[in-house]
Amino acid sequence: MTQIANKESKTLDIDLIADGKKKLNDQFSQVIANAKQKSLEGLRVVEERICEPYRGHSFELKKGQIIRYELIEGPQIIDTVYRVKSNPLGEYADSYGTSSFSGLVFGEDDSFWSNTPYLRPVATIVRDTVNLDKIKECYGPKAVHSFVYPSGRCNAGLYGRYYEDGYYNNCDLNLTQAFVDLFGEEMASQMETTQAFMHFQPMAYDKFPTNYSLFPSKGIFKKGDYVDVLVHDDMYVAFSPCPLGDQNNFNDEGPEEWVCYPIKVSILEGADGPLETVEIRNSNAPSAIEWLREGRKGMKHGKVGTNGF
Ligand SMILES: [Zn+2]
Structure with missing residues (x-):
C-alpha cells in the first residue's frame, strides 16, 4: 500500500501497484472468462497420460490448448515449467514477470508472465477445483496451494545440505531430464534454472522475514481435483x-519415507479446436545485451539529485 498525501494534506491510501496490475489484466478478462466457461462445459481430450513419480514429464501444447493436472491416487505436489516453443532458451514463464503483474501465489484467472524483454502472459489458470476455503480455514487467510518460489525447485544441493546425501530424487533432476528428452543434452545444458510454478502444495507466505510455511495436505485435496492452465502460445511444458x-511426513524420518502418487495429465481443447488466447502488443523493450551493443541507443532516465537529505 502506498500512502500519498494530496494537496489538502489529507492522506489517501492508494495501491498503485494493484491498480496497474488490474488495468493490464482487465484487458483480457473476457478471454479468460470464455476459456473457463468452455472448461466448465467440457473439453475435447487431445492426449492423456498417467505420469509416474521420480521422473520428469514433457508435453508440447498448441496455442489455445489447456493442460490439466489431475490428482488420481493421492495428493501430489507438482513443479511445472513453461517455455515458448519458438524461443525455448529465451522466453519462459518467469517469477519476476509474474509477481510484477500477477503475484507469487495463484488461483483461477491468474496468469504466468514471461521474462524480459517480452513480459506477456504465456499461460493462465482458468479453472481450479481445489477447495480454497478449506485451505484458508485450516491454515489462515493467506494460504493457497499454487505458488512460485524465487528460482524454486528442490535440487541435489538442498538434499545434500539437509541430509548429507545429494543423491535423492529431486525436481531439478526431473525437469532437466524432461528438457533433455525434448531438446537433447547440449541444448538442455544451456538452459537457465527456470522457476517452477507449483500446485497441490498447501502453503502461505506468512513469515517474517518474508518466507513461506508449508502445510500437510491430508484432508485438503480430493480425488479428481484438477488445475486447468490455458497456454497463449505454442509451448513446451515440463513438470x-x-x-x-x-x-x-512431518516427523522428518527422511526422504525415503515420503509418499508420492501418479498424476493424470490431459491436453484439452474446445470442440472446434484450440481456444481463444490473450493477444498483447509487443512490450517495446530491448534485451539488455543487444541494447548495450547498440551503445544504449535512445536511453531515457531521470535526474541526478544534489542535497537530497
Ligand atoms: Zn521438488
Missing part, C-alpha cells in the same frame, strides 16, 4: 512430481 509427494 516434475515433487519427491516431497503428499507433504504429510
Whole structure:
C-alpha cells in the first residue's frame, strides 16, 4: 500500500501497484472468462497420460490448448515449467514477470508472465477445483496451494545440505531430464534454472522475514481435483512430481519415507479446436545485451539529485 498525501494534506491510501496490475489484466478478462466457461462445459481430450513419480514429464501444447493436472491416487505436489516453443532458451514463464503483474501465489484467472524483454502472459489458470476455503480455514487467510518460489525447485544441493546425501530424487533432476528428452543434452545444458510454478502444495507466505510455511495436505485435496492452465502460445511444458509427494511426513524420518502418487495429465481443447488466447502488443523493450551493443541507443532516465537529505 502506498500512502500519498494530496494537496489538502489529507492522506489517501492508494495501491498503485494493484491498480496497474488490474488495468493490464482487465484487458483480457473476457478471454479468460470464455476459456473457463468452455472448461466448465467440457473439453475435447487431445492426449492423456498417467505420469509416474521420480521422473520428469514433457508435453508440447498448441496455442489455445489447456493442460490439466489431475490428482488420481493421492495428493501430489507438482513443479511445472513453461517455455515458448519458438524461443525455448529465451522466453519462459518467469517469477519476476509474474509477481510484477500477477503475484507469487495463484488461483483461477491468474496468469504466468514471461521474462524480459517480452513480459506477456504465456499461460493462465482458468479453472481450479481445489477447495480454497478449506485451505484458508485450516491454515489462515493467506494460504493457497499454487505458488512460485524465487528460482524454486528442490535440487541435489538442498538434499545434500539437509541430509548429507545429494543423491535423492529431486525436481531439478526431473525437469532437466524432461528438457533433455525434448531438446537433447547440449541444448538442455544451456538452459537457465527456470522457476517452477507449483500446485497441490498447501502453503502461505506468512513469515517474517518474508518466507513461506508449508502445510500437510491430508484432508485438503480430493480425488479428481484438477488445475486447468490455458497456454497463449505454442509451448513446451515440463513438470516434475515433487519427491516431497503428499507433504504429510512431518516427523522428518527422511526422504525415503515420503509418499508420492501418479498424476493424470490431459491436453484439452474446445470442440472446434484450440481456444481463444490473450493477444498483447509487443512490450517495446530491448534485451539488455543487444541494447548495450547498440551503445544504449535512445536511453531515457531521470535526474541526478544534489542535497537530497
Ligand atoms: Zn521438488
